[in-house]
Amino acid sequence: MSEDQFDFDVTVVGAGVAGAVTAYLLAQKGLSVALIDRGETPGSKNLSGGVLYCRSMTTVFPDFFDQAPYERRISRNQLVFMTPESSVALDYADERLHRGGTAVTVLRAKLDAWLAERCEEAGVMVMPGTRVDGLRIDQGRVVGVRAGEDELNCRVVVAADGVNSFLCRDAGLRPKPASNQLALGVKAVVKLPDGQLESRFGLAPDHGAALALVGDCTQGVGGGGFLYTNRDSCSVGLVLRLDDLVRQGLRSVDLFDHLLAHPLLERYLADGQLVEYGCHLVAEGGRAMRGQIVHNGLVVVGDAAGLTINTGFTVRGMDLAVGSAIAAAEAVAAAIAADDVSAAGLAPYETALDQSYVGQDMRTFAKAPHFMEGDRLYHDYGPLLADILFQIYHLDTSPRHRLMKVARSALKASPLRLTQLARDGWEGVRAL
């Protein structure tokens, strides 16, 4: 194709975190870029739990904390094991987290709209309200995209179309993910009565809390829950592994209602007002899900490349989306400058991704999906912990026992065996 037949150097499909950051960085490098999204406005299709580990975002946007519509800086993290009536939490609060600006809560409709504005300022042609129907492929090379009657020709397409990535699937470039590689996220945004949020969560202004919930909240389905604080609302939700959910035949709506009815959630959300209810898939397959992310004329970034890590403590996807965007923008610009946008020319993207924190963390936590599939984590640990603590705190005039004996008898009453405990401990330490 000759020079003047290109509408843009690069077409980015999907104005989520991955696509918007890629488009922004490419425009900054002087390339002509189209950023297409099917939502009425960028961000209007997007949903996440909401904790953005923001160190990579602040390297792209040094003014992020002054300008971006984030909600709160996280300074308190909890891991909570739940049984129907109890909750046992590891509660970690640290001023250093706040000072360092490690993580913030975000609401994607707001964050993504801001990112799209930054793209426009940098010269990106932002095209919302447009669904891309497919890739244009000519002699084994991706040469553009189709959207309804329209066609766009470009040197490189960036697939940033999220976890479902129909773009790549329909073109036969990526397989359909298996159901143990996907989880269903269900979420509500609940506004608390004025002035209540900080006192209920014990937070100073601009400080935020992130609670990861494990156990009864998913009724034994692999996954977990979350409760994150926004400015004056909470993001509360569940992540449920699809294979398990189907196997157990449970209704996602029932599980969600069950979560909200738990005494812990009652305490935090009492008299709250539902602002929005939504759902979205989560990529949970780890490295195994990534597949080919470089083709002739095409690179794949963010969730479309399966870049998510769930360790139980933290769910990460947005920061990995930023990392992949940085690696992709660098490689795409270099490939265009060298006039070689073949898979070989774009291959440095994959190398750079592997060497970045994204690739390193994906390798480090490669065993996490398998560990998180262990049923005991969701069934048995919550009750064991609660029973031990119940024996410690429930003074009913019966004679007390020392901790060792209490723990041993709680373990005896639990389906867990000491060998399993040891093995899970060992595997957990290795996987997480």
Place this chain on the structure above:
Amino acid sequence: MRLPPVADRLAGNRFLLDEDEPHIVVDQALAAATGSADRIIAICPAQVYSKAADGTVQVEYAACLECGTCFAVADPGVLTWHYPRGGFGVQYREG
């Protein structure tokens, strides 16, 4: 806390309905034969699917939140499912 029934839960969301082009179509025979019918009814957080008196699956596509979960768990061929046309469907204001 207790949320209202799903239909009311969704009332606070902004939807732009594409009247001309439903984005979900069910192959009824295949849905029944493969057991996909019950699966998609149970799994959908927006309760888009329900069983009619004659056993067929009814689709309230206007309420779809476009997660793709039903499409991921249904047997191949049961659903013709794609994203709504550009600008249509759910438009989150929070996310």
